[in-house]
Amino acid sequence: MNGLVEVVNAGIANSLQDLGRIGFRHMGIAVSGCLDPWLARCANALVGNDADCACIEIRAAGPSLAVLSGPLRFALAGEATATRVSAEGDETEVLPWQSVTLDAGDELQVGFQPGGTAYLAVSGGFATLLQLGSRSTYLRAEIGSAISFGLQIPCDVASGPERAAAPWSAGSGLVRVMLGPQDDHFTPAALEDFLAGEYRVTPQSDRMGLRLEGKALVHRSPAAADIVSDGVTPGVIQVPANGQPIILLADCQTVGGYPKIATVISADLPRLAQLRPGEAIRFAAVDAAQAAAARAELAARWQAWVGDLG
Amino acid sequence: MTSEMSQEKAVRLLPLGDTAWTVEFGDRIDPALHARVIGLLDALETARGRGECGAVVDVVPTYRSLTVHYDPQRGDGEALGRTLVALAQSAGAVRREGRRWCIPVCFDDDLAPDLNDLAATKGLTRAAVIEKMTSTCFEVYMIGFMPGFPYMGGLPAELEMPRLASPRKAVPARSVAVAGSMCAVYPWESPGGWRLLGRTPMPMFSAADETAPALLASGDRVMWRAIDRAEFDAMEAAAQRGEIARDSLLVQEGRP
Numbered sequence: 001m002n003g004l005v006e007v008v009n010a011g012i013a014n015s016l017q018d019l020g021r022i023g024f025r026h027m028g029i030a031v032s033g034c035l036d037p038w039l040a041r042c043a044n045a046l047v048g049n050d051a052d053c054a055c056i057e058i059r060a061a062g063p064s065l066a067v068l069s070g071p072l073r074f075a076l077a078g079e080a081t082a083t084r085v086s087a088e089g090d091e092t093e094v095l096p097w098q099s100v101t102l103d104a105g106d107e108l109q110v111g112f113q114p115g116g117t118a119y120l121a122v123s124g125g126f127a128t129l130l131q132l133g134s135r136s137t138y139l140r141a142e143i144g145s146a147i148s149f150g151l152q153i154p155c156d157v158a159s160g161p162e163r164a165a166a167p168w169s170a171g172s173g174l175v176r177v178m179l180g181p182q183d184d185h186f187t188p189a190a191l192e193d194f195l196a197g198e199y200r201v202t203p204q205s206d207r208m209g210l211r212l213e214g215k216a217l218v219h220r221s222p223a224a225a226d227i228v229s230d231g232v233t234p235g236v237i238q239v240p241a242n243g244q245p246i247i248l249l250a251d252c253q254t255v256g257g258y259p260k261i262a263t264v265i266s267a268d269l270p271r272l273a274q275l276r277p278g279e280a281i282r283f284a285a286v287d288a289a290q291a292a293a294a295r296a297e298l299a300a301r302w303q304a305w306v307g308d309l310g
Numbered sequence: 311m312t313s314e315m316s317q318e319k320a321v322r323l324l325p326l327g328d329t330a331w332t333v334e335f336g337d338r339i340d341p342a343l344h345a346r347v348i349g350l351l352d353a354l355e356t357a358r359g360r361g362e363c364g365a366v367v368d369v370v371p372t373y374r375s376l377t378v379h380y381d382p383q384r385g386d387g388e389a390l391g392r393t394l395v396a397l398a399q400s401a402g403a404v405r406r407e408g409r410r411w412c413i414p415v416c417f418d419d420d421l422a423p424d425l426n427d428l429a430a431t432k433g434l435t436r437a438a439v440i441e442k443m444t445s446t447c448f449e450v451y452m453i454g455f456m457p458g459f460p461y462m463g464g465l466p467a468e469l470e471m472p473r474l475a476s477p478r479k480a481v482p483a484r485s486v487a488v489a490g491s492m493c494a495v496y497p498w499e500s501p502g503g504w505r506l507l508g509r510t511p512m513p514m515f516s517a518a519d520e521t522a523p524a525l526l527a528s529g530d531r532v533m534w535r536a537i538d539r540a541e542f543d544a545m546e547a548a549a550q551r552g553e554i555a556r557d558s559l560l561v562q563e564g565r566p
Contacts, residue, residue: 022367022368023367023368024368024523025368025370025379026368026369026370026371026453026527026528027453027457027458027515027523027524027527028453028454028455028456028457028458028459028524029457029523029524030457031368131517132517132520132523140456140457140498140500141456141457141458141497141498141515141517142498142517143457143517177327178325178327178328180324180325180326181324181325181326181332181334182324227337228337228338228339228372228373228374229372229373229452229454229455229461230332230334230372230374230375230377231326231330231332231370231372231375231376231377231379232326232377233326233327233329233330233377233379235326235327235329236326236327253454253455253456254370254454254455255370255372255377255452255454255455260326263325263326263327264327265327265328266327266328266329266382288325288328288387288388291327291328291382292328292382292387295328295382295383299383
């Protein structure tokens with residue numbers, strides 16, 4: 001760890017994330033981690049990192065980082081762009097999907113991310129304090145480092161060549177779900193509405209969950225709108241008494257008391273990271289075999305993307 | 311939906327997509343159901359100890375079910391589901407002898423904003439409510455909602471009241487609270503609708519403690535000990551400095 005950056009502008013809604021904090025959910029600790037781990041993997045691959053290196057997840061106004069000790073290699077994955085400002089004040093644009101090398105004294109100013117999610121990786125990863133096996137930020141429990149003005153983060157100096165790649169996309173189309181665990185708490189008509197209807201993402205959405213708006217999903221009875229709390233996981237679609245679904249995401253709680261009509265399959269979960277308020281989604285029900293095929297297809301696509309990495 | 315029923319020992323296997331199963335023993339809060347949850351938890355831990363069920367990454371007990379999170383790249387989810395059902399049917403009911411704690415609580419008015427109201431509604435004196443709170447042995451069913459938040463059963467029926475109709479925007483950290491037949495402690499300041507009857511000076515969660523960040527665990531038993539304001543202030547300050555060892559609150563060791 002002979003590289004060092006300093007946060008000179010925290011931006012808005014940025015967080016340090018890796019592949020998540022596994023093994024602590026029985027203590028009520030959210031798994032956290034990147035909303036779109038494949039996109040973070042792309043950013044890491046562009047700077048020559050392993051997949052488990054921590055990135056900065058950018059959800060609104062990106063941060064500005066000063067290179068205190070370099071040279072450092074950076075890469076953006078997603079739609080975010082940045083400006084490189086040299087010690088002499090020269091500005092050059094930094095595009096996503098290619099890595100760049102910055103020297104000590106340079107500054108990287110990441111721009112505005114209009115909804116959706118992008119990732120910034122640095123050579124060696126942002127090596128903040130590892131807590132409970134992860135660097136993912138979970139501010140609710142004061143776990144992980146908040147990106148704040150003056151925070152200095154160790155990383156590695158650049159090694160190997162700069163790289164470029166075609167943009168990665170997690171895919172599009174219907175969001176595939178497996179019904180359950182509490183699909184039997186809904187009327188048959190509600191299940192039909194859920195699979196036929198269009199649901200719009202509301203602005204009351206964050207890393208904990210996507211609140212959707214559409215045709216209200218009717219529970220079998222008023223009593224069926226509550227359950228004695230049981231386990232939840234990112235991707236479950238819980239439906240409170242008002243009938244409007246909420247898809248839980250990486251920072252979600254570990255147990256919940258609303259019935260869950262369905263769960264987004266793991267292959268399609270990263271796509272939810274790219275939804276913006278006002279966007280509409282539709283769902284399709286699949287079975288376990290189709291979910292497994294979707295995982296295999298995603299893994300194969302990833303292998304092809306890495307193989308093409310220039 | 312993939313669900314399997316057993317006639318002799320009703321167990322439902324419910325999918326949470328392709329990365330978790332919930333094994334459900336029933337739909338209510340019931341010590342008998344919870345004992346079966348712990349029985350399965352023990353059986354699964356034993357199996358994992360033998361190197362089986364290698365895809366499992368997280369195991370979350372609740373009042374009435376066990377949620378088993380797995381990595382589908384590390385093992386077949388369908389096979390894991392069958393194994394869980396078999397384990398659930400062969401495992402007995404286990405009343406886990408968790409640790410026993412005696413945890414200090416201050417019941418002063420400003421730390422217990424709902425105490426007088428609850429006492430008046432239930433036709434009890436303040437002192438009688440405190441006496442019932444401190445003579446009850448609460449059992450931790452599960453940790454959830456937020457890191458280290460213990461859902462504890464055992465609240466005497468004379469103290470049962472529903473949640474507040476309008477939840478507070480900010481419940482102070484370490485508030486001891488009740489709702490329905492449950493008791494809990496808010497580890498962090500957060501919104502919440504439970505009724506606040508006191509406050510403990512002891513932190514419920516410390517991320518710096520890598521082996522056991524949450525003070526309490528499912529199966530633990532908790533007695534409250536009333537302390538006055540002076541002791542509360544002194545303990546709170548000492549706890550902030552990290553000078554109160556958790557062990558000093560342990561009445562009896564046990565399996566966490």
